[in-house]
Amino acid sequence: MSSIIYLDNNATTRIAPEVLETMLPWLGAEGYGNPSSAYGLGRAAAAALEVARGQVAGLAECRADEIIFTSCGTESINTAVQSALALDPDKRQVITTAVEHSATIKLCEHLAQRGYEITWLPVDSSGGLDLEQLAAAIRPDTALITLLWANNETGVLFPIHEIAEIAGRKKVLLHVDAVQAFGKLQLSLGDGGIHFLSMSGHKLHAPKGVGALYVNRRTKFTPLLRGSQENARRGGTQNVASIVGFGKAAEFAFGHLGSRQIMEWRDAFEDHILSEVPGTTINGDRVRRLPNVTNISFDGIESEGALLLLDQHGICCSAGSACTSGSINPSHVLKAMGLSNEKARASLRFSFGRFNSAADIQQVCSILPGVVEKLRSLSPAGTPVLAA
Ligand SMILES: Cc1ncc(COP(=O)(O)O)c(C=O)c1O
CATH class of the missing domain: 3.40.640.10 (Type I PLP-dependent aspartate aminotransferase-like (Major domain))
Known part of the structure; x- marks a missing residue:
């Protein structure tokens, strides 16, 4: 790595x-x-x-x-x-x-x-x-x-x-x-x-x-x-x-409060993932939110598995909040927003910062779809049911 x-x-x-x-x-x-x-x-x-x-x-x-x-x-x-x-x-x-x-x-x-x-x-x-x-x-x-x-x-x-x-x-x-x-x-x-x-x-x-x-x-x-x-x-x-x-x-x-760089990376990442990976949903209001974070559910995966595979590629992100990761409980935040246990457990949080680069975003955009596909192919049901 x-x-x-x-x-x-x-x-x-x-x-x-x-x-x-x-x-x-x-x-x-x-x-x-x-x-x-x-x-x-x-x-x-x-x-x-x-x-x-x-x-x-x-x-x-x-x-x-x-x-x-x-x-x-x-x-x-x-x-x-x-x-x-x-x-x-x-x-x-x-x-x-x-x-x-x-x-x-x-x-x-x-x-x-x-x-x-x-x-x-x-x-x-x-x-x-x-x-x-x-x-x-x-x-x-x-x-x-x-x-x-x-x-x-x-x-x-x-x-x-x-x-x-x-x-x-x-x-x-x-x-x-x-x-x-x-x-x-x-x-x-x-x-x-x-x-x-x-x-x-x-x-x-x-x-x-x-x-x-x-x-x-x-x-x-x-x-x-x-x-x-x-x-x-x-x-x-x-x-x-x-x-x-x-x-x-x-x-x-x-x-640097007025800088839009981090938000542009986040938005480019989101746009790419939404268009390239079927069965994905952004969790939370897309307008009234911090400029640096996106929380995405990927139907048919378990976030714990995704964290491990992404880690093998040197990519650090999180499932739910850091303080509760390690536990398999679905995020209380996503549950409070009405997500099912399954959908909450299928969510990942990506939070960007000033030390990221356009190359980082490209790299993640090229790796993440394959990781999701791999997890879906391994899921017990074989082919996951993707949300409409
Ligand atoms: C919203 C929010 N409140 C409070 C805290 C706790 O801050 P600290 O880690 O400095 O105790 C965190 C840390 O993750 C947080 O995200």
Whole structure:
């Protein structure tokens, strides 16, 4: 196998060279100071954190003092939700959706065990939400609405600014899991009525293990990790090198938000596969979605087998979300959109990124149809029944 064709950028991304370069001084002999220390070595680290905070805030279009650095998107989500619940112990309902990332699902399941009522809003066949249903679900005891901006499996976008308008009208707190949207879309947080928003570095070419939480400056906040760092909003000595890298990645992403290259690769790939491989369906709204991802069902195959065969060609993609791959359960996202178990298990997610090339797309377009054909010929039924 000569080289890898990495089409799993929603799972994680390669650290960009300019990100690594910015990080290195903070890992070596010159830059290891504790940002809380008063001497120069520490002050330099603290100053580097503030540069990164400004870069992350720049991409989110919010104020730098509204950004708290965390260890990952999952920590940001847990912090936001627990902070909202701490505000009023009488508010016992949490509204979320059936298609969230496992970070939110597991947390909400845990809250349910602790006596909270979780309202899981359904989605339609294209992965969209019914906003009237969302508004109707809000009650006097609603503590929080927590939902995705962009779905990690299908890329489908929820209309967050409209949802923020509903939350504002009904005076309910809103947390947005923007882990997949951050760096790919213009978020324009401004003062748009979002109270909390979670981000993660490793989806935009920064390292794993660094994240951020936006907390609107007028929103009351209770830390999850107690300590003096981050203005006593998140205890724990900051991961300076990774935060600096996250800032650099955010700066790069901000400068390239208008670029259409990745979307053009995705669209060219989709067009080719739809025309060359019969029995294929794109899952999710094809317009309101992230520019870099496509989720495709191939009738008559099992995605696990496809992953193995593609891996033999050096092609990395995923079946469902990375956090649940390895299990043979069909994706809860595709199930919530009404796909049968069979069709959900026959789906693959391809997520493109800036380090792909036109040659990668051509290569995958030439290999994938044969892989699907091979799997279909091996399927127990012999010839698969292809959807009309
Ligand atoms: C939508 C979404 N939310 C949350 C997370 C968790 O982020 P992290 O891996 O930084 O904890 C992910 C990661 O896959 C994600 O895709």
